[in-house]
Amino acid sequence: MSADTFQRAAEKITRLCGEPRDLVTLWNESTEVLARAVPHYWTPCFYTLDPASLLMTSHFHRGLDEFPSEWLVSEYYSDDVNQLADVARSQSGISTLHEMTGGNPSSSPRWHRNMTMGGDQELVTRLRTRSGEVWGALALYREPKAPMFSDGEKHFVRTVAPLLAEGARAALLLGQAREPDFADSPGLLVLDHNCAVESTTPGVAQWLSELPDGDWEIGRLPSAVLTLAGRTLRAAEHSHSGDVTVVRVLSRTGTWVVLHGACLNSTGDRRIAIIIEPADPGRLYPLLMSAYGLTEREKDVTRLVLQGASTSQIAADLVLSAYTVQQHLKSIFDKTGVRSRRDLIGKVFFAHYEPRFRDNEQRVRNDQPIRGEPWLR
Incomplete structure (x- = not known):
């Protein structure tokens, strides 16, 4: 493919991801662009991952409505390469099965699984935002005897991955705003080009009442909302980047x-969509506390284990000794009833993420918003 082809495709994905839309629509429309820029077998497989744990919360693959259970078991219990969490934590954030097996993909159980679907080559890239949060992964495949993924194609995929991550993040927020599950679910406010309120979702009034210097009762929007709206309009007028503007505000409740x-x-006519959410909406820590009674430090260690971090990496991240990390791991294993890190990852996934994963499959079939958090019911 030429540089112009890659550039045009990147610009199209930028536009798609810059305007909030539901996740399935984003994946479908991105599929059409990816097919022209990076020819591949059948269709991409998109995943959402919980940034806190890097565990899967959904997949989307045209023609595969239900992800085989044995594939999930293999992802979290088998000793293999090119697994999503490993790619997500890697330095490059992208890998192919052929590269990871030294040109001998048949040595990987993953390759044999892929071949049952007709896919010989597999390219996996993480979808990480520019702020560093991993919200998903993208896998592309090629059939036997097809050309290998080129350096130019891999560079293109790395280029659009942050855009797709931002788009996935916005789509998950939008889904929670339109059909909220929680008291602190995001709210969506749509303004016209004059910053007049056009529409709102449930809960917006509560969010706006918590922001300084606004008065929803008399129709006065907080200055933070008006400032963000102005920045968003200016960005749209002077750029085609489709960047989402972000601001962090201290609420009246602190x-x-x-x-x-x-x-x-x-x-x-240009309109502005503003999504409001808590600064730390993660559901993993409360889940670990309620399910297993872990301490704050044990929750920190568990989060890093779920992400695939080694003892030395955990020690460095948390400024602990390796011995202290091992002591925390012993306590975590006792409380969760497992004997190893792999068992811990598998237990947390199948107890708290696999139900969400299956629920999202049903949501796709019912045209409902996909959820990005673990199963909390």
């Missing part, structure tokens, strides 16, 4: 709130 702004152009 907690931090994050506002995301994006320009909507679908009607011809």
